[in-house]
Amino acid sequence: MADKEKLGNFTKQDAPTYESVLQCMRCGFCLPTCPTFALTGRERSSPRGRVALARAVAEEKLDFNKAMKEEAFFCLDCRACTTACPSGVKAGEVMEVCRSQVHQQIDQPKWQKLFRSFVLEKMVPNPDLMETSMLPARLYQKLGVQWLVRNSHILKMAPKWIEKAEGMMPELHQPLRQRVPELTPARGEKRGKVAFFLGCVMTLMYAEVSRQTVRVLSHQGFDVITPKDQKCCGAPHLTEGDRETTRQMATHNLDLFLDLDVDAIVTDCAGCGSALKEYEELLAERQDHAKLEKFHSLIKDVSEFLVEQGIRTDELKTINKSVTYHEPCHLCHAQGISKQPRDLIKAIPGIDFREMNEASWCCGSAATFSLKFTEESQKILDRKLDNVKDTEADILVTANPGCHLQLAWGLREAGMPQPVMHLIELLGEATPE
Ligand code: SF4
Ligand code: SF4
DSSP states (O other): OOOSSOOTTSOSTTOOOHHHHHOOOOOOTTGGGOHHHHHHOOGGGSHHHHHHHHHHHHTTSSOSOHHHHHHHHHSOOOOHHHHHOTTOOOHHHHHHHHHHHHHHHSOOOHHHHHHHHIIIIIITTOHHHHHHHTHHHHHHHHTTHHHHHHHHTGGGGSOHHHHHHHHHOOOOOSOGGGTSOSEEOOOSSOOEEEEEEOOHHHHHHOHHHHHHHHHHHHHTTEEEEOOTTOOOOSHHHHHHTOHHHHHHHHHHHHHHHHTTOOSEEEESOHHHHHHHHTHHHHTTTTSOHHHHHHHHHHEEEHHHHHHHHOOOOTTOOOOOOEEEEOOOHHHHHHHOOOHHHHHHHHTSTTOEEOOOTTTTSOOSOTTTHHHHSHHHHHHHHHHHHHHHHHHTOSEEEESOHHHHHHHHHHHHHTTOOOOEEEHHHHHHHHSOO
16 A cells, blocks of 8 residues: 555555555455445445445545444454455555544544554563563452452453453463573474564463464474564554554564575564564565565464475374364465465364364454454354354364464353363474373
8 A cells, every 4th residue: 555646535645545445346255355344234334335435535425434434443454355355456445544544534522533553563572561460450469459359340340341351361471582592402303494583462472372383393304593582563553543653663674684694584563463464565665676676575373384385294293182173263364374274173083073163264363353343243252152063163273362362261151161272372282292
């Protein structure tokens, strides 16, 4: 999405291109794939309707109004419509860019602006600050306050989103960035050298999962370099319409990782992988094209990387469990990675893999959507849980922290017994120490 010319009623900075909204031929193939259209039956909440709104703004038939704002944020950015569209329309991405227009064109309360700029511009780009901010939450768990809160039902009096946010909190550990070595050497016959992109949510909330990623990569024969001064990938900023801070962090990450001279930059977070692969477009006006292309070619989801390299299975332990897999939208729709996670699960001896219906249908997490639209998110989640239940699998596997939080919470609330595991956690369990 370039920002060269002012387009209709969009401001010049971070607007969709005219081509991106003109491509829609209104065929409707995307409609059955869109969770918000399925929920509401409303044309304006469908991919086709959203693109039509954006086109009307581009053609000055509509101001960038409240309806545009609502649809920009009500879109899950799940990109299922992109997979379905024969014309190459990317309604989710158009809405993502429109979120930045919301902040440029629609007045927000001052406190909201201040809070937003503190979190997105000061806190998230600073890993030390992020880690410090998690300390109270870790103490809250360690000192037993969480147990008291959960058993006193006090949260029933709080707004629904607070109750849900508290309920989703996983067991927190010391952030991985503070304890992972800069270099974890390959084990056995060395096959190459990779850099590990940590990802804020993974290092802060699923530190033990990412620890397994480093261990598994090393066990698979790769030196793993984890640079401590890496920054957030910028996915939260793209979600909230702050594309400029994403560009600043992207520039930092680009230089840092390209200097390492590695075979691949591996991530275990679908949201990070998708954002990192978008640097090419985000920085197109500011960086050398060859550099951006090189960076893009190096970014690999851990399943994509391991399947490409060939998984060493000779030492894997047997896991006699049935497993089903939920596809994170930012892995299957945004990156086209669908087969590799399944190949990886099936490579583990003893696994009985059970395909679920609608595996690539969103789980309703979608960054902050699950907290902003708790009711709608619950309905999307219920559909997913029904599909999980039908498989009667012992374990539900996924590959993105947002999905992980939402699904683990949903299963617990529904009284379903399956644990949720990250793909790499499962492989980690099969990998000897
Ligand atoms: S967005 Fe794509 S699939 Fe949907 S109506 Fe337009 S052209 Fe058809
Ligand atoms: S990204 Fe998802 S929610 Fe948004 S329009 Fe496309 S299918 Fe619908």
